[in-house]
Amino acid sequence: MAMMGSTAAVLLALVVVASPLLLAASQPVGAPPAAPATNNSRLEKAYVALQALKKAITDDPKNLTKNWCGPDVCSYYGVYCATAPDDPCARTVASVDLNHGDLAGTLPEELGLLSDLAVFHLNSNRFCGALPDALRSLHLLHEIDVSNNQLTGNFPSQFLCLPNVQYVDIRFNNFCGEVPAAIFEKKIDALFINNNNFEFTLPANFSSSTASVIVLANLPRVGGCLPSSIGDMAGTLNELILLNSGISSCIPPEIGKLDKLTVLDLSSNGIVGKLPDTIGNMHALEQLNVANNMLAGEIPESICALPNLKNFTYSHNFFCGEPHRCLEVPHIDDRQNCIAGRPDQRPGEQCIEFLHRPPAQCAAHGQSSPPPMY
Numbered sequence: 001m002a003m004m005g006s007t008a009a010v011l012l013a014l015v016v017v018a019s020p021l022l023l024a025a026s027q028p029v030g031a032p033p034a035a036p037a038t039n040n041s042r043l044e045k046a047y048v049a050l051q052a053l054k055k056a057i058t059d060d061p062k063n064l065t066k067n068w069c070g071p072d073v074c075s076y077y078g079v080y081c082a083t084a085p086d087d088p089c090a091r092t093v094a095s096v097d098l099n100h101g102d103l104a105g106t107l108p109e110e111l112g113l114l115s116d117l118a119v120f121h122l123n124s125n126r127f128c129g130a131l132p133d134a135l136r137s138l139h140l141l142h143e144i145d146v147s148n149n150q151l152t153g154n155f156p157s158q159f160l161c162l163p164n165v166q167y168v169d170i171r172f173n174n175f176c177g178e179v180p181a182a183i184f185e186k187k188i189d190a191l192f193i194n195n196n197n198f199e200f201t202l203p204a205n206f207s208s209s210t211a212s213v214i215v216l217a218n219l220p221r222v223g224g225c226l227p228s229s230i231g232d233m234a235g236t237l238n239e240l241i242l243l244n245s246g247i248s249s250c251i252p253p254e255i256g257k258l259d260k261l262t263v264l265d266l267s268s269n270g271i272v273g274k275l276p277d278t279i280g281n282m283h284a285l286e287q288l289n290v291a292n293n294m295l296a297g298e299i300p301e302s303i304c305a306l307p308n309l310k311n312f313t314y315s316h317n318f319f320c321g322e323p324h325r326c327l328e329v330p331h332i333d334d335r336q337n338c339i340a341g342r343p344d345q346r347p348g349e350q351c352i353e354f355l356h357r358p359p360a361q362c363a364a365h366g367q368s369s370p371p372p373m374y
């Protein structure tokens with residue numbers, strides 16, 4: 001839900017950004033096709049790039065690239081031209097949008113010839129192979145969305161070289177290896193890397209991120225701790241989704257500084273310790289999900305008193321008490337804990353066994369002691 005909300009917001013922003021491009025690209029109905037764009041080296045290079053892409057597409061069941069013929073690239077389906085930012089007399093390809101195309105194929109190096117490209121949307125296709133290295137030369141690229149394809153290879157570190165990139169969406173692919181810490185130091189607005197095969201430890205630099213949305217979900221081979229510096233993202237962070245990402249620390253109390261955060265999802269990790277009552281300072285919080293962890297103790301009343309909290313999910317932990325106030329939150333899920341008097345709790349023996357484990361040691365830096373042995 002959270003992800004969809006933010007995506008919708010970003011898409012809305014895109015429509016606003018892209019509409020002048022769309023207008024620029026449209027032609028009067030019934031008019032003859034625009035004269036071939038001769039003597040414009042940008043469009044000539046774009047022609048080479050787009051023909052290379054067409055050639056690398058092995059299946060186009062919707063015939064999207066059927067009209068990709070001839071030099072007038074601005075009339076190609078999904079290709080939008082605009083005035084070049086550095087030359088008011090030259091038209092250039094500003095955006096390529098082939099979302100939901102069901103296209104199969106690979107992405108050729110010639111795409112680097114689209115040197116003025118600002119928006120590149122290829123989500124929900126069947127592209128495989130790596131992202132071309134030449135993407136690093138797209139110095140105007142603002143948004144790249146290649147989500148929901150079959151792309152492989154390491155994290156596309158080309159993005160680290162792009163001075164203007166703001167929106168990076170590579171979720172639902174087969175990228176593997178480490179995610180470089182430098183991506184969190186880059187000034188980008190939204191980072192979606194969930195549902196890939198990455199294997200890395202969440203770096204402390206994570207807190208350097210100035211993104212408003214960070215989604216690192218369903219990366220079971222990721223691990224690490226929530227750094228106590230997490231509060232450093234207070235100025236910008238709006239949504240933080242770290243579900244099923246191998247996090248095995250306590251929740252540092254500094255998280256309470258994130259007073260612009262509306263969505264926090266830390267579910268399905270190995271998080272231990274108590275819920276810090278500083279979460280009660282996160283006044284913007286609407287959705288809080290800490291389900292499927294090893295959290296214990298009482299739910300702090302300050303959390304259930306948050307003015308905007310609509311949905312608080314803390315099922316499948318070992319909480320032993322919740323203030324009555326929590327039952328007034330519009331939607332809560334407290335199932336499968338150890339809360340006396342509440343329905344659908346864990347069997348008593350599980351709760352007793354948990355109580356006999358050594359308590360989690362939450363160090364100042366947010367790290368926990370090694371998980372207790374059974």
Ligand SMILES: *[C@@H]1O[C@H](CO)[C@@H](O)[C@H](O)[C@H]1NC(C)=O
Binds near residue numbers: 039
């Ligand atoms: C084509 O471009 C060249 C160099 O960019 C320029 O010298 C020439 O005048 C242009 N020709 C036309 C017909 O615009």
Ligand SMILES: *[C@@H]1O[C@H](CO)[C@@H](O)[C@H](O)[C@H]1NC(C)=O
Binds near residue numbers: 061062063
């Ligand atoms: C695509 O083009 C082929 C050949 O022209 C045609 O048989 C097919 O029905 C077209 N598919 C769609 C979805 O328009």
Ligand SMILES: *[C@@H]1O[C@H](CO)[C@@H](O)[C@H](O)[C@H]1NC(C)=O
Binds near residue numbers: 181182185205
């Ligand atoms: C990340 O943090 C480490 C240690 O704090 C620092 O040495 C490094 O320069 C930071 N940046 C990157 C991109 O790793």
Ligand SMILES: *[C@@H]1O[C@H](CO)[C@@H](O)[C@H](O)[C@H]1NC(C)=O
Binds near residue numbers: 289311
């Ligand atoms: C509350 O959040 C949980 C976990 O994110 C979600 O599964 C559920 O659908 C949400 N319920 C409502 C009513 O928003």
